Amino acid sequence: MMHDTSSIKVWDISIRLFHWSLVIFFVIAYITGEVETETLHAWAGYVIIALLVYRLVWGLIGSCYARFSDFIYSPAAIRDYLKSLITLHPKHYPGHNPAGGLMVILLLLGLMATSWSGLKAYEAEGKGPLAVSTISLTIPTAQADDWKHGKYQGRGDDFWEEAHEACVSFMLLLIVLHLGGVAVSSLLHRENLVRAMVTGRKPVHRE
Ligand code: HEM
Numbered sequence: 257m258m259h260d261t262s263s264i265k266v267w268d269i270s271i272r273l274f275h276w277s278l279v280i281f282f283v284i285a286y287i288t289g290e291v292e293t294e295t296l297h298a299w300a301g302y303v304i305i306a307l308l309v310y311r312l313v314w315g316l317i318g319s320c321y322a323r324f325s326d327f328i329y330s331p332a333a334i335r336d337y338l339k340s341l342i343t344l345h346p347k348h349y350p351g352h353n354p355a356g357g358l359m360v361i362l363l364l365l366g367l368m369a370t371s372w373s374g375l376k377a378y379e380a381e382g383k384g385p386l387a388v389s390t391i392s393l394t395i396p397t398a399q400a401d402d403w404k405h406g407k408y409q410g411r412g413d414d415f416w417e418e419a420h421e422a423c424v425s426f427m428l429l430l431i432v433l434h435l436g437g438v439a440v441s442s443l444l445h446r447e448n449l450v451r452a453m454v455t456g457r458k459p460v461h462r463e
């Protein structure tokens with residue numbers, strides 16, 4: 257496909273599909289977190305885990321701007337970028353800027369913690385992949401049936417459920433900051449970052 261030279265390709269198609277699928281499945285997981293919709297909730301969570309696995313691999317071997325090495329900056333570089341926001345003329349980066357890069361890492365770590373605590377909370381109910389492996393590897397069959405029928409429930413505390421809820425709250429905070437960061441950077445650099453995450457392209461900067 258021919259493109260004019262006033263824009264460059266930044267986000268490959270897989271990054272864009274990753275991002276918007278993540279948004280959709282995060283919303284589904286968020287609104288199905290109740291007991292009645294637990295199965296759907298778990299499946300939305302599994303999709304998110306698959307997306308995370310993909311993103312970790314792509315962060316190592318993916319296209320230029322998708323790599324962690326492209327957007328992990330030193331604390332000093334992050335501080336300088338944040339300071340330069342106050343001057344209203346921040347330095348422009350084609351990929352994630354240093355603050356954005358830090359946010360991406362926090363979002364990915366937050367999602368990993370949320371998924372892991374979710375899997376453990378599910379296991380505590382005797383369900384999900386962790387429960388299957390615990391049952392089949394460590395518990396004789398008769399006891400495994402007891403487990404499945406809930407006799408092991410409530411033996412621990414609700415630690416993982418609480419941890420899961422705390423992770424979700426942390427994610428909500430990160431997402432608010434994420435959207436704020438996208439808005440501020442879009443305004444100051446006079447470029448629409450949301451459109452770039454849709455089309456994959458950013459206008460070439462002439463500063
Ligand atoms: C409708 C709401 C959202 C919008 C408009 C949005 C927009 C964006 C934009 C524009 C970027 C690229 C930032 C840059 O140019 O440096 C981005 C990256 C990212 N966003 Fe969002 N976002 C939204 C919701 C979310 C949610 C809910 C999550 C997490 C659950 C999330 C996770 C991420 C991640 C992980 C990246 C990094 C992409 C990558 O390099 O793989 N976003 N987002």
Ligand code: HEM
Pocket residue numbers: 282285286287288289290291294297298299300301302304367370371372373374375376377378381384417420421424
């Ligand atoms: C990463 C995306 C996820 C999000 C955004 C998310 C969100 C939520 C929310 C909002 C709740 C309700 C918490 C409350 O009661 O206040 C919840 C509960 C729960 N989640 Fe997740 N979750 C995610 C992943 C997972 C995964 C992967 C699993 C396991 C398969 C899981 C298992 C559970 C369980 C067992 C509960 C408790 C249900 C109950 O008994 O009330 N979650 N989650």
